[in-house]
Amino acid sequence: VEEVIEQADYLYGSGETEKLYRLLVQHKNSDDAELLWRLARASRDLAQLSTTSAEKKRQLTYESLECAKKALEKNESNFAAHKWYAICLSDVGDFEGIKTKIGNAIVIKEHFQLNPKDATTIHLIGIWCYSFAEMPWYQRKIAATLFATPPTSTFQEALRYFHMAEEADPNFYSKNLLFLGKTYLKLNNKKMALLWLSKAKDYPAHTEEDKQV
Missing domain, CATH: 1.25.40 (Serine Threonine Protein Phosphatase 5, Tetratricopeptide repeat)
Incomplete structure (x- = not known):
């Protein structure tokens, strides 16, 4: 083995x-x-x-x-x-549908919180926050009927996790750089968005995911 x-x-x-x-x-x-x-x-x-x-x-x-x-x-x-x-x-x-996706997201966060110092884990909690922050109103409405306390988040919270991931392991993942840029765009900070999106663009492509970024 x-x-x-x-x-x-x-x-x-x-x-x-x-x-x-x-x-x-x-x-x-x-x-x-x-x-x-x-x-x-x-x-x-x-x-x-x-x-x-x-x-x-x-x-x-x-x-x-x-x-x-x-x-x-x-x-x-x-x-x-x-x-x-x-x-x-x-x-x-x-x-799968929105109900499964939200239900899964709650389970996902529990699994991720087992190792709060792992950069990939921190990044994925950031993705979790980002996806709920940009959830369209009709999905929020569905979520509210399906769950007593549906998960909510903000772009500020997502940004905090992406930065924490970068501090834990600088330059570890092209997608973390990309999402730092995307989150700054959502927060209307074009200067910082450009900085991180440029870093993502210049990241050496090792995997298929890197190439897609």
């Missing part, structure tokens, strides 16, 4: 998304949480590729959630399993 994990981490670091998935999918029936959360991440990364069809993307997104769920079942104290379960649950929400 250790050898496979070592190989998987090397492929992940090299950006070999398809090779990594092919290596790990052979171990989908494993009982090892470390292997399973890596498979969840690899499935998600493959789903993000521009060459992946819409149907395949959906299939991989649900598969990634199953792997992360299994990783959690095998080892509930594994933080990476919690983190990727939350990320994959968020992705699945994009294929």
